[in-house]
Structure formats: C-alpha cells, structure tokens
Amino acid sequence: IKLENALYKALDRNELDIYYQPQIDSRTNSIIGVEALLRWIHPTEGMISPADFIPIAEDTGLIVPIGEWVLENACKQLKKWHEEGNHALSVSVNLSSRQFEENDLVEVVQRILIDVNLAPEFLHLELTENQIIKNKDLTVEMMEQLKEIGVKIAIDDFGTGYSSLGYLKNFPIDALKIDKSFIQDIREDDDSNSAITNTIITLAQNLKLNVIAEGVETKEQLDFLLSKDCYLMQGYYFSVPLKAEALKEKYLI
Ligand code: G
Ligand code: G
Ligand code: MN
Ligand code: NA
Secondary structure, three states: OHHHHHHHHHOOOOOEEEEEEEEEEOOOOEEEEEEEEEEEEEOOOEEEOHHHHHHHHHHHOOHHHHHHHHHHHHHHHHHHHHHOOOOOOEEEEEOOHHHHOOOOHHHHHHHHHHHHOOOHHHEEEEEEHHHHHHOHHHHHHHHHHHHHHOOEEEEEEEOOOOOOHHHHHOOOOOEEEEOHHHHHOOEOOEHHHHHHHHHHHHHHHHOOOEEEEOOOOOHHHHHHHHHOOOOEEOOOOOOOOEOHHHHHHHHOO
16 A cells, blocks of 8 residues: 555656666667666665566556656657667557556557657557457457557567467567567577577567567577577667666667
C-alpha cells in the first residue's frame, strides 16, 4: 500500500526517469536504436526496479498514465537525437497488456507521433507472447491498427512464453527479441541453449522477421550469434542502460 501511494505521486513529482540501452549492429559495431527502460528514483528508497513497481502499476491501472508518459518522453528524446544528426536511430518501448485494454491506445500513440513530429517507423513497441495471448483477439486487432499507422512491433523475451509457434504467422510483427536466458547460457559445453538460440534465429529468418539478441554479455556469445547471422544485439557486453546524456556522449553525434 505504501509503495502504491508513492507511485501515485511519482509521476507528478518527477521521480520517473527513462534510461536507454543501445542496440548494436555488431557487423559494423554501430548503434541502430535504443530500448527505453523506466526507472523510479524514490526520494528515500533510492532506485526501485521496474520489475518491482511495474506489477503494482499494472494492478492499479497506473501503468496507463505511466506508459503514456514513457511513450511521449521516449519519442521526444528520440526526436531530439534525430535533430542532432542521428537520423536512423529507433526507440523501443515496452508495453503492458493492460495498456491494450484501453481502447484509445492507438489514438494515443498516433497523437504522440504527430505532436512530436516523429516518423512512425522509428517507434518500436515491445510485447511479450504472454501479454498477447492474455487477450489475444483484442491485442492482435490493436497490433494491426498500430501496424497500419506505421509503428514496428517486436516480441520481447521470445521463447519464454506460453504461446504456440503457430500464432506467429497471425501476429503482425516485425521482430523477435531472443530472451536473455538463452543467450546467457550459450557455452561450448552447453548445447541446448545454443540449439534454442539457433532455432529462433532460423525461425525469424524464414519468417522474414528481424531478430535481436538480448543479454549479450561476452565475446563468445557475440561470436556465436554472428556465426548464425544474428547481428543485432543488446546487452552489458556493449552497455548497461544509460541516462540520455550519457548515451549521447558515448554513442551519438
Ligand atoms: O530494466 P530492467 O531494466 O530492470 O527492466 C525490468 C523489466 O521492466 C523488464 O521486463 C522490462 O521490460 C520492464 N520495463 C522497463 N521499462 C518499462 C516500461 O516503460 N513499461 C513496461 N510496461 N515495462 C517496462
Ligand atoms: O524484459 P525486457 O527484455 O524488456 O527487459 C530487459 C531487461 O534486461 C532490463 O532489466 C535490462 O536492464 C536487462 N538487461 C539488459 N542487458 C542485459 C544483460 O546483458 N544482462 C542482464 N543480466 N540483463 C540485461
Ligand atoms: Mn524489452
Ligand atoms: Na526481454
């Protein structure tokens, strides 16, 4: 209850911040995009992980205004970076299934894109398989409307959910993000995670979807992924999520 009350006030009190983790094309070692990751800097508790407060935000419905705040501010930040000369950069924003239950989600996204004057293809929305199947018909219909306005959709934590592969062909998606649990266990003496990762890469290639590996931490993992033609990567090997200024200093012009 205490955290819930504090979260109510966090937006108004400017306690929320967005960190950005670079997404790298490891063929050229260049940045192609960033994932927006929400942070709550609580006045007395310090930094609270989204893993701890997103569930509260979902239960209370607060994820709707908070999610809108993230969308708007991530798009504004990206527009600024575009104007500074980083024209090809995209931003990935995580969405909760709760946000898909609001019937104005598509209008909200469209309004933000227009207000910020951002071309829609630079906004990538991330959803997990479980979020999609929770309310499949509604979510898929909204995904289709989002695709129509031109934003891109990625399946987050791919391979960990409970959806069947057959659904993939009905989902209007652009990319699969291989869950970090598979990437992190890639070792020469561990065949099963290498096999799963390899299978997801091949699946994405056959379905003509982009594929991005999450949680890349070592050169060994990078080399394995490159050898399978998976070159889009995200993870601590390149960078932890950074404050906007720090990301610009390290990666942007
Ligand atoms: O950043 P890590 O940074 O600790 O994020 C933990 C979890 O919180 C991840 O599952 C991530 O997808 C989720 N998350 C981070 N930012 C957001 C956000 O803006 N909205 C939603 N719905 N989830 C987020
Ligand atoms: O669930 P989602 O994929 O949206 O959230 C990504 C989560 O993974 C965030 O908490 C982010 O901080 C974390 N993360 C990003 N890169 C790495 C990494 O290389 N290793 C680990 N362990 N976590 C990572
Ligand atoms: Mn994500
Ligand atoms: Na993920």
